[in-house]
Amino acid sequence: MALCQNYQLALLAMLHENLQNGDNIERPRLRVPRQFNPRTVMDNLTDEEIRLRYRLGRTAITELYEKIKHYMEPKTKRSHAIPGISKLLATLHFLASGSFQTTISACSGFSQPTFSQTLKHVLDGICSLTPELLHYDMSPANLAKIKNDFYTIAEMPNVIGAIDCTHIGLIPPAEKERYYYNRKGFHSINVQVVCDASSKILDVVAKYPGSTHDSFIFRNSHLHQRLQAGEAGNGWLLGDSGYAVKPWLITPLLNPLTAAEDNFNSSHKATRCIIERTFGILKSRFRCLDKTGGFLIYKPEKVCQIIFSCCILHNYALLHKEHIEVASDLSPQIDDIIDHNRENNVEGVLIRRQLISNYFQW
Structure with a gap:
């Protein structure tokens, strides 16, 4: 009986030490849901607000997007991929305002690295219109x-x-x-x-x-x-x-x-x-x-x-x-x-x- 009790006490001590040190103890990981900021859309803006923010009207922006959308369409099937129109609007806002990337990211829902890639793709699309414009x-x-x-x-x-x-x-x-x-x-x-x-x-x-x-x-x-x-x-x-x-x-x-x-x-x-x-x-x-x-x-x-x-x-x-x-x-x-x-x-x-x-x- 005494031997059994001593064994149990030793086992409890070992478990306590492992808990203290975190050794060999696998704890369940809590999944933190990704945060997706709201992205810029035109639906809730007046025509005047659109021109002030992007320097182009609603129709002009829509037609521009149709011309160069293949440069901006998401390459991933993930449900939260950034829509091409949001990429275009973020770039137009940057060009119109002169704000740095951090400002654009804050107002458009883009991270700074994401906007850097976005800017490259949109500018490539715009420059492809050189023969036409x-x-x-x-x-x-x-x-x-x-x-x-x-x-x-x-x-x-x-x-x-x-x-x-x-x-x-x-x-x-x-x-x-x-x-x-x-x-x-x-x-x-x-x-x-x-x-x-x-x-x-x-x-x-x-x-x-x-x-x-x-x-x-x-x-x-x-x-x-x-x-x-x-x-x-x-x-x-x-x-x-x-x-x-x-x-x-x-x-x-x-x-x-x-x-x-x-x-x-x-x-x-x-x-x-x-x-x-x-x-x-x-x-x-x-x-x-x-x-x-x-x-x-x-x-x-x-x-x-x-x-x-x-x-x-x-x-x-x-x-x-x-x-x-x-x-x-x-x-x-x-x-x-x-x-x-x-x-x-x-x-x-x-x-x-x-x-x-x-x-x-x-």
């Missing part, structure tokens, strides 16, 4: 229309586009920080844009760091090659004094001496200002592109894709008559540097002189 058609019929629209502004003939560059702020890679530092004292991508008289974007170059000069970007662009090859016929772009005069790029006179030259400069300025307005509309619609929306925190390649996607969406919005006023609180545009040592093309100078003589001798 951002293509510089230099057919004679289209160029004739562009020229006519520009002429109605201030009677400047044969204009096929207005060209300029704008800076989009970003957090630069540490090892190349100095290349992104622009002359206004912040880090950026220097983006070249050409627009028509209705602010439609015809051509974009978004790949050069902020220290790059506008004229360098243009000289090394595919558009420069097209113009040099004669695709524009007798048409020309209007550029500021930071560019050299070419047969297909007309700039203002630095020191007008006659009334005709003053008339030319006034018409040039009034016509070319459409590119400044285009930048204002673009940055007002997509605050991620303006410093007031915060600097973009992605790698330069991703920032360039964001910029290009916004330009495509800008044209898409114009196509759907989604107008927006230029915001009053945008960061000021960086003034262009006048390069007094630039090499003006002799033929370009002669064409400008003939233009002044034929059209501005009032």
